[in-house]
Amino acid sequence: MKIIDGKQLAQTIKNEIKEEVDQIRAEGGNIPHLAAVLVGDNPASRSYVRNKVRSCEFVGFESTLIQKDAGISEEELLEIIDELNENEDIDGFIVQLPLPDHIDETKVTLAIDPKKDVDGFHPVNFGRMAQGLDCFLPATPYGILQMLERYKIDTSGKHCVVIGRSNIVGTPMSILLSRKANPGNCTVTLTHSRTKDLGAEILRADIIVAAIGIPNFVGSDMVKEGAVVIDVGINRVEDETRKSGYRLVGDVDFDAVADKASYITPVPGGVGPMTVTSLLMNTLKASRLKQ
Numbered sequence: 001m002k003i004i005d006g007k008q009l010a011q012t013i014k015n016e017i018k019e020e021v022d023q024i025r026a027e028g029g030n031i032p033h034l035a036a037v038l039v040g041d042n043p044a045s046r047s048y049v050r051n052k053v054r055s056c057e058f059v060g061f062e063s064t065l066i067q068k069d070a071g072i073s074e075e076e077l078l079e080i081i082d083e084l085n086e087n088e089d090i091d092g093f094i095v096q097l098p099l100p101d102h103i104d105e106t107k108v109t110l111a112i113d114p115k116k117d118v119d120g121f122h123p124v125n126f127g128r129m130a131q132g133l134d135c136f137l138p139a140t141p142y143g144i145l146q147m148l149e150r151y152k153i154d155t156s157g158k159h160c161v162v163i164g165r166s167n168i169v170g171t172p173m174s175i176l177l178s179r180k181a182n183p184g185n186c187t188v189t190l191t192h193s194r195t196k197d198l199g200a201e202i203l204r205a206d207i208i209v210a211a212i213g214i215p216n217f218v219g220s221d222m223v224k225e226g227a228v229v230i231d232v233g234i235n236r237v238e239d240e241t242r243k244s245g246y247r248l249v250g251d252v253d254f255d256a257v258a259d260k261a262s263y264i265t266p267v268p269g270g271v272g273p274m275t276v277t278s279l280l281m282n283t284l285k286a287s288r289l290k291q
């Protein structure tokens with residue numbers, strides 16, 4: 001069994017991006033600029049956004065953080081998005097989800113200019129992705145593709161079972177892995193909460209992508225010997241031995257599954273750090289496209 005070290009791979013990719021930015025700076029070119037909008041004080045969202053801003057600083061991007069309290073109206077938020085769409089200094093931006101209940105996330109996603117949609121959530125980017133056209137790929141699936149590619153994991157002709165059908169992880173992952181591309185060319189089964197005999201479906205997989213948000217859901221009895229296991233889940237479970245009172249676990253029971261898997265991603269330190277590097281790669285791309 002090999003561990004896919006997302007933390008280390010993310011650092012390698014960040015170093016590569018930093019080199020490119022140094023080069024752009026040396027040539028007097030435009031430094032990529034990412035903006036992030038954070039609404040409310042959800043601790044997980046704050047920590048994700050902080051991490052994104054820190055990563056921007058590391059690679060030498062410019063970054064702008066716009067923080068608004070949870071009481072902001074939908075109209076005010078849409079105005080901020082319009083300004084970011086118009087602002088020529090900003091190459092790309094994200095609005096950290098989830099948003100408070102009184103704000104319609106779909107409306108917000110649709111308001112973002114697809115050319116600045118570095119999270120890859122806008123239907124224009126999603127549609128282009130589905131047709132194999134150039135686009136901003138959604139950050140988490142893009143990070144997983146990077147892992148498969150850099151670890152030289154053969155996906156062609158393999159049976160992949162994706163668990164979870166969200167718009168940001170499961171559904172785009174199923175599309176990307178079924179595309180005629182490398183990584184890709186998989187036969188994909190997309191499973192979800194209504195799937196019958198989910199355990200039997202997962203057991204047929206050469207590659208498992210788990211994105212459901214249930215701690216340790218995938219146990220050893222569901223995993224075929226030699227399967228590649230990609231764990232997207234980030235779940236907080238109580239842990240009195242930790243100062244914080246909790247620890248993070250994935251959707252896969254790592255200790256039970258690791259011996260059976262040929263490759264496995266840990267949580268934390270697996271898919272999570274790769275999501276941030278995808279965002280940086282998309283921002284670099286947005287900046288280049290603007291030239």
Ligand code: NAD
Nearest residue numbers: 140164165166169192193211212213232233234271272275
């Ligand atoms: P979501 O809640 O939007 O979707 C969950 C999906 O799981 C749904 O499609 C649902 O049908 C399916 N599901 C729920 N219960 C199920 C069950 N018992 N059996 C089969 N399917 C079931 O979740 P999401 O936004 O895709 O996130 C999933 C997990 O991934 C969460 O833990 C989230 O924190 C994590 N996540 C991690 C990253 C990262 O960067 N590593 C990024 C996004 C999400």
